[in-house]
Amino acid sequence: MTPKNLAHYPRKEKSDIIYGIHSVKEAVESKREINKILIQKGISKEGFEEIRKFLTGNNYSVQYVPIQKLNQLTTGNHQGIVAYVSPIEYQTMEILAEQWVEGGVKPFILALDRITDVRNFGAIARTAECFGVNGILIPTKGSALVTADAVKASSGALNRIAVCKSDQFKNTLFHLQQMGIRLAAVTEKTKVSMDGANLKGAIVLLLGSEEDGITQDLLNMADLRVSIPMLGATNSLNVGVAAGIAMFEKLRQERHE
Numbered sequence: 001m002t003p004k005n006l007a008h009y010p011r012k013e014k015s016d017i018i019y020g021i022h023s024v025k026e027a028v029e030s031k032r033e034i035n036k037i038l039i040q041k042g043i044s045k046e047g048f049e050e051i052r053k054f055l056t057g058n059n060y061s062v063q064y065v066p067i068q069k070l071n072q073l074t075t076g077n078h079q080g081i082v083a084y085v086s087p088i089e090y091q092t093m094e095i096l097a098e099q100w101v102e103g104g105v106k107p108f109i110l111a112l113d114r115i116t117d118v119r120n121f122g123a124i125a126r127t128a129e130c131f132g133v134n135g136i137l138i139p140t141k142g143s144a145l146v147t148a149d150a151v152k153a154s155s156g157a158l159n160r161i162a163v164c165k166s167d168q169f170k171n172t173l174f175h176l177q178q179m180g181i182r183l184a185a186v187t188e189k190t191k192v193s194m195d196g197a198n199l200k201g202a203i204v205l206l207l208g209s210e211e212d213g214i215t216q217d218l219l220n221m222a223d224l225r226v227s228i229p230m231l232g233a234t235n236s237l238n239v240g241v242a243a244g245i246a247m248f249e250k251l252r253q254e255r256h257e
Contacts, residue, residue, distance in 0.1 A: 016085050016148045019070070019078040021047065025054045033086035035145040036061045040070055040080035047080050059167060061141055088146050093137050093164035094175050100134060106202040107181055108250065111137040111173060113218055114209035115239060118144045122153025123240045124207075129157035131247040136161060137204070139169035170218060176204055177223065185214050185222035186246045188236055194226035199250040207243050 016035075018027055027034060039051060041064045055062070070078045093109070100107045110133050115121050121144040128136060144150060145165070151158045166172040177183055181202040186194070199205075206222065208214030219225065228237065228245050237245070 016087055017073060017082060018085055019074045019076070019082040021050055021079045021081055024051075024081050024083045027083060027085060028054050028058060033088065033090055034060055035084040035086050035147065036063065037084075038063050038065050038070060038073075038082040040067050040078075041065060042067070043080035051081055059140070084145075084147065086146050087148055087151055088158060088163060090146070090165045091135070091162050093135060093166060093172050096135055096162055096164065097176055097179055097181065101179055101181075101202070105134065107134050107176075107204075108132060108202075109135050109137060109176065109181065109204040110243065110247070111169075111183075111204050111206045112143065113169070113206060113214050114139065114142045115207070116142070116144050117210055118147060118150045119153045120144070120210065120238070120240045122150040122155075122158065124243045125150070125154040125161060125163070126157040127240075127244045127247060129154075129161045131251050133161065133247065136163050137169070137172060138163070138165055140165045140167045170221070173204065173206070173218065174221065177221070182223040183221065185219050185225045186228070186242060187214055187219065187225050188227050189213070189219065190225035190227050192224070192226050193229045194246060194249050195229065197224055197226045199226070199253050203250065205243075205246050205250065207239055207246070210239055 018024060024037065037055070037060050039062060070080065070082050073082050097107055110124070110128050112121070112124065115124070115138070125136060138145070146158055146163055173183055181204055183204045183206060184199060185206045187208065206214060206218060228242060
């Protein structure tokens with residue numbers, strides 16, 4: 001491999017990476033939480049067939065990448081496959097929410113629609129744990145997942161708060177609504193200021209991606225839309241900052257009943 005190729009794939013040593021057919025197969029069979037699997041483009045027919053057998057029936061995020069990418073992620077014989085293993089065990093929001101409600105808890109949930117920056121995700125989780133959020137809901141695909149970097153950015157908070165992935169993000173939010181948990185979308189696409197809205201009680205605060213905010217169909221299903229009052233010329237905030245303000249407002253209202 002030439003130095004030029006190396007520049008395109010800078011080496012990253014990750015504590016949440018495993019590689020090799022047998023290692024990944026063992027992780028799959030032992031039901032370890034796997035965020036993503038990378039498979040070499042052009043892998044041998046025999047290798048692909050062996051991988052296909054143990055991945056069949058599992059809903060993992062799979063990407064096909066050049067061999068150079070795998071070479072730079074590993075220090076040994078990767079055999080054409082690398083897996084990113086989650087440092088935490090994801091939970092199921094529907095089950096948790098039912099337990100909370102049955103136990104007399106009014107759930108305070110944070111739903112993140114396609115937040116892709118790991119540092120934003122980690123910072124949001126840290127703030128959420130500080131403000132008493134019961135759980136964080138994220139979509140399985142198109143979102144930053146819990147990695148070693150995310151845990152570091154959260155100062156360890158991701159080890160102390162329930163994180164739930166959902167293959168059917170919209171359906172999970174609808175299920176929470178059916179349980180009587182209101183869905184509040186934090187968006188600039190409303191004139192309703194959050195300090196004038198009722199955020200008390202069981203609620204899901206929904207925040208959108210760094211690029212284009214909350215998906216329109218999720219906005220449409222929200223029970224209320226709230227915005228953060230701002231006085232400057234800049235019309236939007238970093239999603240991590242917006243999340244912190246929204247969570248503080250929820251806490252403020254609860255403490256001033």
